[in-house]
Amino acid sequence: MIRLLLCAAALALPSAGQTDGATSNDWPHYGGTYRSWRHSTLDQINAGNVNRLAPVWVFQTGDYEGGLQATPIVLDGVLYLSTSRNRVFAIDAATGRELWRYVYPLPRSFTTFYGPWNRGVAVGQGRVVLGTLDNHVVALDQKTGREIWRTNVEDYAQCGCNITAAPLIVKNKAIVGVTGGDSAHRGYITAFDLATGRLAWRFWTIPGPGEPGHETWAGDSWKYGGGSSWMTGSYDAELNLVYWSVGNPAADFYGGSRKGANLYTDSVVALDADSGKLKWYNQQIPHDVWDFDTAYENILLDLPVKGQQRKLLLNVNKSGFTWVVDRATGQFVSAYPIVKHFNWIRGVSESGQLVGRNEPEVGKKKVLCPSIGGGRSWNHAAYSPVMKWLYTTAIEWCQEVMAIKEEPQEGKVFFGGVFENRHPPGENAYGHLDAIDPVTGKVHWTYRYKYPLLASVLSTSGDVIFTGDPEGFFFALEARTGKKLWSHQTGSGNRGSSITYMVNGRQYVATPSGWGSALAGLLPQLWPETEAFRGGSSLFVYALPEVGR
Amino acid sequence: MMWLALFLMQAGDPGDLARGARVFAQSCAVGYCHGTAGAANRGPRLAGRGLDRAHLEKATREGIPNTAMPGFQKVLSAPDLNAVIAYVASISGGAVAASPAPVHMPDAVPAPFPGPPEARRGKNLFFDATRGTRCGTCHAVEDWGSAVGPNLAAKPPAGAAAIRNAAATQVQTATTSANERFPALVVEQTRDLVRVYDLTSPPPVLRAFSARDLRLAPGAAWSHTSVVSNYKDEELTSIAAYLAWLATRK
Numbered sequence: 001m002i003r004l005l006l007c008a009a010a011l012a013l014p015s016a017g018q019t020d021g022a023t024s025n026d027w028p029h030y031g032g033t034y035r036s037w038r039h040s041t042l043d044q045i046n047a048g049n050v051n052r053l054a055p056v057w058v059f060q061t062g063d064y065e066g067g068l069q070a071t072p073i074v075l076d077g078v079l080y081l082s083t084s085r086n087r088v089f090a091i092d093a094a095t096g097r098e099l100w101r102y103v104y105p106l107p108r109s110f111t112t113f114y115g116p117w118n119r120g121v122a123v124g125q126g127r128v129v130l131g132t133l134d135n136h137v138v139a140l141d142q143k144t145g146r147e148i149w150r151t152n153v154e155d156y157a158q159c160g161c162n163i164t165a166a167p168l169i170v171k172n173k174a175i176v177g178v179t180g181g182d183s184a185h186r187g188y189i190t191a192f193d194l195a196t197g198r199l200a201w202r203f204w205t206i207p208g209p210g211e212p213g214h215e216t217w218a219g220d221s222w223k224y225g226g227g228s229s230w231m232t233g234s235y236d237a238e239l240n241l242v243y244w245s246v247g248n249p250a251a252d253f254y255g256g257s258r259k260g261a262n263l264y265t266d267s268v269v270a271l272d273a274d275s276g277k278l279k280w281y282n283q284q285i286p287h288d289v290w291d292f293d294t295a296y297e298n299i300l301l302d303l304p305v306k307g308q309q310r311k312l313l314l315n316v317n318k319s320g321f322t323w324v325v326d327r328a329t330g331q332f333v334s335a336y337p338i339v340k341h342f343n344w345i346r347g348v349s350e351s352g353q354l355v356g357r358n359e360p361e362v363g364k365k366k367v368l369c370p371s372i373g374g375g376r377s378w379n380h381a382a383y384s385p386v387m388k389w390l391y392t393t394a395i396e397w398c399q400e401v402m403a404i405k406e407e408p409q410e411g412k413v414f415f416g417g418v419f420e421n422r423h424p425p426g427e428n429a430y431g432h433l434d435a436i437d438p439v440t441g442k443v444h445w446t447y448r449y450k451y452p453l454l455a456s457v458l459s460t461s462g463d464v465i466f467t468g469d470p471e472g473f474f475f476a477l478e479a480r481t482g483k484k485l486w487s488h489q490t491g492s493g494n495r496g497s498s499i500t501y502m503v504n505g506r507q508y509v510a511t512p513s514g515w516g517s518a519l520a521g522l523l524p525q526l527w528p529e530t531e532a533f534r535g536g537s538s539l540f541v542y543a544l545p546e547v548g549r
Numbered sequence: 550m551m552w553l554a555l556f557l558m559q560a561g562d563p564g565d566l567a568r569g570a571r572v573f574a575q576s577c578a579v580g581y582c583h584g585t586a587g588a589a590n591r592g593p594r595l596a597g598r599g600l601d602r603a604h605l606e607k608a609t610r611e612g613i614p615n616t617a618m619p620g621f622q623k624v625l626s627a628p629d630l631n632a633v634i635a636y637v638a639s640i641s642g643g644a645v646a647a648s649p650a651p652v653h654m655p656d657a658v659p660a661p662f663p664g665p666p667e668a669r670r671g672k673n674l675f676f677d678a679t680r681g682t683r684c685g686t687c688h689a690v691e692d693w694g695s696a697v698g699p700n701l702a703a704k705p706p707a708g709a710a711a712i713r714n715a716a717a718t719q720v721q722t723a724t725t726s727a728n729e730r731f732p733a734l735v736v737e738q739t740r741d742l743v744r745v746y747d748l749t750s751p752p753p754v755l756r757a758f759s760a761r762d763l764r765l766a767p768g769a770a771w772s773h774t775s776v777v778s779n780y781k782d783e784e785l786t787s788i789a790a791y792l793a794w795l796a797t798r799k
Contacts, residue, residue: 116616150755152695152753198747413582418584420585522590525589
């Protein structure tokens with residue numbers, strides 16, 4: 001009886017207009033849906049019963065270097081999980097039984113500056129698509145895990161770049177970004193034909209000679225200007241536009257040899273999904289000298305602005321500022337800080353211009369906030385169509401930084417400076433998770449925590465949001481109030497993206513557990529005890545004990 | 550005298566340490582690596598770690614496989630390399646006195662290109678990243694590129710025309726069970742499985758088929774001329790000069 005009632009509740013979906021960015025039984029894309037809300041309409045697990053949530057299975061990947069940073073994908077009761085060093089597992093989403101595994105044959109010994117981790121696969125049209133540490137894209141048979149095709153995007157030894165992000169499948173193509181923003185490399189976003197693996201289109205994130213925007217790079221600096229595309233994009237089917245974020249220009253802290261705005265670094269680009277042609281761009285930080293990537297998720301929202309309904313795109317920048325633009329035109333709508341401690345600018349004007357730039361200087365140490373680690377890291381925010389709020393983490397920390405003049409060497413690290421984290425003026429560094437208005441940034445509630453929160457947020461229609469912390473606790477907060485309702489110790493820090501799904505009428509919540517990543521490495525400068533935090537790589541899956549037995 | 554030498558090694562030559570600190574700041578502290586004075590960033594903390602000197606020497610020179618730690622043997626000059634190792638040993642608090650004297654390494658970088666100017670130009674063109682398709686897309690030499698096509702350093706082409714008109718006798722025509730046809734280079738063929746490079750358009754795609762799902766026939770509508778059409782004759786001449794020079798170095 002209870003089971004029947006709960007099933008009925010789960011089927012009672014809110015109106016379609018509210019939920020086209022929300023997931024239901026499956027978790028089909030990296031961001032949940034193409035709109036990247038990371039919100040599920042499931043409410044079997046809710047604020048009233050989440051305190052009874054219990055683990056039902058745990059999956060140990062067996063390879064914990066770099067932790068577990070992936071977003072699992074769930075389709076029709078099968079969960080697809082990628083791990084460090086490019087392994088992929090298909091798992092029975094109800095029982096945890098392994099269905100197949102794929103181990104990518106990495107070169108026997110190789111070096112990558114951009115870590116061994118992987119943040120997920122894309123699944124569609126019978127294919128599971130993976131980007132690799134040596135910059136290949138691989139398609140597997142969804143049923144068997146057998147390799148169907150493999151394409152070398154560009155030689156990783158030459159470019160000093162690779163793929164850690166999940167690809168995005170749009171129609172008959174797999175679209176994939178690339179790392180390399182801190183290397184002497186020229187970034188791109190590439191699409192491959194799902195059936196054959198052939199190159200379908202490439203968008204260079206730095207325009208070449210003769211292309212508009214090329215003039216924003218002095219001399220030959222465009223050849224080695226970074227502009228990586230290291231996270232996963234979003235897609236608006238109605239406009240047929242793919243939205244992708246482009247990271248910082250290289251060298252990160254030294255801009256003397258790349259005078260100009262450095263398009264399309266630190267920009268959101270809107271590309272025609274079929275041709276890869278640029279429809280519009282919105283540059284947040286012209287001539288970035290802080291390594292403040294526009295790299296993170298693009299959340300697609302339809303909300304009123306000053307009384308008028310708009311198609312919006314929201315992007316949290318690494319600088320601790322969030323930009324909101326019109327996603328049909330790229331026109332600036334608003335920008336607001338999500339951190340208290342910032343001095344790299346004084347603010348953003350009403351027309352979207354940076355005001356009062358405070359830049360690193362060659363040979364002179366300077367304290368700038370936030371730290372290069374970011375006013376937020378890549379771990380994603382969630383948008384609740386029920387509350388109409390954005391749930392995002394933020395970090396209050398600063399750094400002592402000095403720019404160094406540097407010459408590029410192709411494929412080698414091209415950074416142009418040194419830095420060391422510092423506590424912000426007047427208080428110790430800390431992290432927080434806030435419920436905010438997505439257009440104005442008005443804060444509704446704050447959950448404060450002694451370390452940065454480095455796991456993605458998951459929102460559900462059960463008035464519960466989930467995330468995890470570096471100490472290994474996966475926990476639930478009441479969506480309306482931020483009150484902690486439940487937590488569970490997973491044995492290692494949380495640095496991935498939790499999801500929720502339903503199989504045979506039972507709702508599950510899954511979280512990657514496994515401490516690691518570049519940012520985890522930066523924490524001991526301010527919190528020495530975090531150096532001893534244990535690594536791991538497991539997927540914890542929870543459900544209500546009384547359901548589905 | 551012995552004592553004095555030992556003492557100096559233990560303390561580290563102040564000149565060397567200053568040089569090492571400078572090299573460290575530029576090559577090891579930068580980016581997300583080891584942080585100012587080895588205080589840790591993305592890379593592990595080095596300060597106060599008591600690192601074994603032999604490990605330190607090897608890791609610095611050769612790198613640590615399968616990690617983000619590159620080898621600096623080809624990146625730093627010998628004096629810089631020795632100085633930075635001495636500096637890291639000093640901040641790490643490792644057993645400096647027990648270590649062997651620094652080995653003399655030939656200066657490597659910034660090493661001038663060791664061949665004639667035309668070969669240098671040829672190398673730049675071979676790996677020209679501003680072209681979507683370049684020689685390195687299908688050929689590997691000197692640790693860069695993809696080893697899909699023949700090893701060109703073993704048997705260099707005679708000149709521009711030889712490159713443009715390179716024979717493609719290995720390329721066959723593949724037909725799938727869905728009647729898709731493409732030029733193919735066979736990589737692996739067993740009773741059950743066929744793996745081929747699909748050469749339809751660069752970059753090549755390594756595709757796998759059940760043996761019964763793919764037919765192969767000799768000859769193909771594929772020519773090297775079409776894939777090198779983005780190079781001018783004089784550029785191909787330089788590329789041939791580079792490959793000829795490479796062949797003489799073996």
